Amino acid sequence: MRSSGLPVLDRLINELSRLPGIGxxxxxxxxxxxxxxxxxxxxxxxxxxxxxxxxxxxxxxCFNIAEDELCSxxxxxxxxxxxxxxxxxxxxxxxxxxxxxxxxxYHVLGGVISPLSGVMPDDLHLAELAERVKEQKVQEVxxxxxxxxxxxxxMIYISRMxxxxxxxxxxxxxGVPLGSQLEYLDTATIGRAILTRRDL
Numbered sequence: 439m440r441s442s443g444l445p446v447l448d449r450l451i452n453e454l455s456r457l458p459g460i461g462x463x464x465x466x467x468x469x470x471x472x473x474x475x476x477x478x479x480x481x482x483x484x485x486x487x488x489x490x491x492x493x494x495x496x497x498x499x500c501f502n503i504a505e506d507e508l509c510s511x512x513x514x515x516x517x518x519x520x521x522x523x524x525x526x527x528x529x530x531x532x533x534x535x536x537x538x539x540x541x542x543x544y545h546v547l548g549g550v551i552s553p554l555s556g557v558m559p560d561d562l563h564l565a566e567l568a569e570r571v572k573e574q575k576v577q578e579v580x581x582x583x584x585x586x587x588x589x590x591x592x593m594i595y596i597s598r599m600x601x602x603x604x605x606x607x608x609x610x611x612x613g614v615p616l617g618s619q620l621e622y623l624d625t626a627t628i629g630r631a632i633l634t635r636r637d638l
Contacts, residue, residue, distance in 0.1 A: 447473065499570070501546040501563050502531055511535075511544060518542040520577040524567065524596065526550055526584055529621045534582060537629035542580070545570065550588040551595055559595060568599055578606040580635055584619055608635040
């Protein structure tokens with residue numbers, strides 16, 4: 439891409455282009471939008487980005503985004519602690535929450551088992567999941583993991599890991615095509631998949 443001739447603007451474009459789904463053209467448009475915006479808005483935007491890095495961490499229980507030790511979902515007394523929905527990433531929680539069909543708690547694995555990519559069971563929050571299920575009297579573990587080859591292998595691993603416990607193991611069902619990503623599905627599809635979940 440041709441340089442703007444302004445090092446500070448070029449740097450902003452380069453940094454924005456590193457964001458997922460943002461190419462050079464989009465990064466250029468965003469950079470020019472920021473350049474032309476009111477200074478107060480730009481300052482608020484910068485503060486918001488710094489705040490999200492400095493004031494958030496991971497929930498000590500489910501590994502969702504949190505501003506305190508527990509995330510807002512784990513800290514909510516209205517949620518059903520007997521149900522745990524296992525997801526691959528934090529963005530999947532956001533997608534499921536928008537469906538308004540799940541009232542339990544979550545557990546973020548931080549990825550899926552993928553030996554070819556160097557991701558092994560010990561690299562994920564699997565041991566913590568097993569500990570939660572044993573200690574918190576969980577009745578159902580719903581696996582809302584993306585239906586990829588690695589996702590299927592991860593669900594099989596979890597089912598074997600928890601097979602000796604007296605709990606119901608389920609997975610999201612209809613409406614989620616093989617190879618799809620939860621974050622890109624509409625909320626109605628996700629909601630239907632939660633409601634029609636099936637036993638493993």
